[in-house]
Amino acid sequence: MTSFVPIDHFTKTTLTAIPPDEKPNYNSLKIIHQELNANAMTIPSALGGGHYGHLALVLQPITYNDLPYTIPWENPEHPGPAPDHGVAPTGPQITENNRVYAAREQRFLIYRATETTLQKQLLEAVPDTFTKALKNELYGYAQITVRTLLQHLDTKYGKVDADDLVDNIKRMDANWSPDQPIEDLFNQVKDAQKFAADHDPITDKMAVRAAIANLTNSGVFTDAMKDWRKKEEEDQAFTDLEKHFTSADKERRCILTPKQVGYANKATEKPTKGTANKATNRRHPMYYCWSHGQGPNSNHTSNTCTKKLPGHRDEATADDMLGGCCVIHRRAGEKAVYRRPQRPSRENEENQVPPTNT
Incomplete structure (x- = not known):
């Protein structure tokens, strides 16, 4: 019989681990629960109603039984060392007994392999410090189910405060x-x-x-x-x-104009040499404040302004400024587009010939 390797079918081969220097908490355990649930469901089973794979191995019975189309899950048992053919079986009876025995054995082996693999994943994701209370001196966690481990972690570390x-x-x-x-x-x-x-x-x-x-x-x-x-x-x-x-x-x-939405369609393109700064600048939208004008700070709008001037209008926007400030603020490091023409020097002014009246 070919050995069954559950992890080859799992959606998550490695669970999101809890760092060694952190205690498990509601959020970290929730992620682990979700990943274990998804993995357990990838391994089909006719048990428990047949709709959720081996999900019953990682859910508490009351939670599993509340799911639609389920019946109470019972862990399969090994059928024994050999088929029981009874007294004077016929050829067809022997064939059927062998088939039933093989099916029951296969169901048990898949269940045990799935349980063991899920348990291994959980123990690798949670520092031993937080599960050690369940560890046996002789056989470690060999007889501790995934469900028992999860219940221990949820009870001790998964409470919301x-x-x-x-x-x-x-x-x-x-x-x-x-x-x-x-x-x-x-x-x-x-x-x-x-x-x-x-x-x-x-x-x-x-x-x-x-x-x-x-x-x-x-x-x-x-x-x-x-x-x-x-x-x-x-x-x-x-x-x-x-x-x-x-x-x-x-x-x-x-x-919205392309500039207002930040050229979203080009956001994933790599800018060519010489246009990188120009493309990058265009990808930043602007936000409007009645008192201070338009700028790149998404937390500074007419409504959120913390230094409102007299007459400030919370509902003012760039499309409808309601008489508000029309100043446009540049981002840090952004170069101005407009350059004021250089004023003539005093020397040039003195050398200019004044126009004559005719």
């Missing part, structure tokens, strides 16, 4: 730049919701407020924001926000 929740809000509120796909903003808000779901839930209204604040700070959705505020409250769910601003962002990108 107050600092984690604060950091999660910071990630949700992180500045979104108009250069990025708008989906990045939606995803960071939804990721924060998922993180906090079992600890300090972020409601749909809270998610909407966070996204609106970020979109407002970007300074590029003035008209879309006005239309959003006109909507009834029941039409201002997060799913509504995604549809509304996805459409607005698409329209925004359609009407």
Whole structure:
């Protein structure tokens, strides 16, 4: 019988390791969980409903049984040293018994090889210090399942504390730049919701407020924001926000000039000699502030300005400055395009012949 090597089928041959000088935490363990789940599912099995491969080896039973189309998973057992043919079997009975025995043995060997390989991956990704409590003096981790190891790590190091929740809000509120796909903003808000779901839930209204604040700070959705505020409250769910601003962002990108979008289509091209600086400069968009004008700082817009002059207009944009400052600030190191003509020297002025009156 050909030996089965599960890692040849895994999507991740090496898990994302936790550095030796760091303790496991919710986020690092979450990544390991995801990678182990994906690997376990790549190895097919008819057990547990047959839809999730060997995923039951890395999920707790209550979690696995909550998945659709599953039945309780039972680890296969080795069928014994040889087929049991009973008394006076016929030729067809022997053939069928051999077939059933081979199938059961193969199922067991695949299960054991998968379990062992997943366990090996986990132990390589987590410093021994944090799993040593389960290590046996005689046989190490040989009889410790992946599920047991994960449960130990989750219980001792995977709890979410107050600092984690604060950091999660910071990630949700992180500045979104108009250069990025708008989906990045939606995803960071939804990721924060998922993180906090079992600890300090972020409601749909809270998610909407966070996204609106970020979109407002970007300074590029003035008209879309006005239309959003006109909507009834029941039409201002997060799913509504995604549809509304996805459409607005698409329209925004359609009407921008190549300079405003930073020559995005050329962003991956290698500039030729002599034009490198010119191409690089064009890839940087500009941002507008009513009090201070236009500049390259994405964190300085009319709405986010921290030194607003009297009469400042938060809603002013480069397309509609509302009487604001028209100064354009260069980036650090950028050369000016315009050069003022050199003034004539005093000596040349004195030598000039004044025109005569006729």
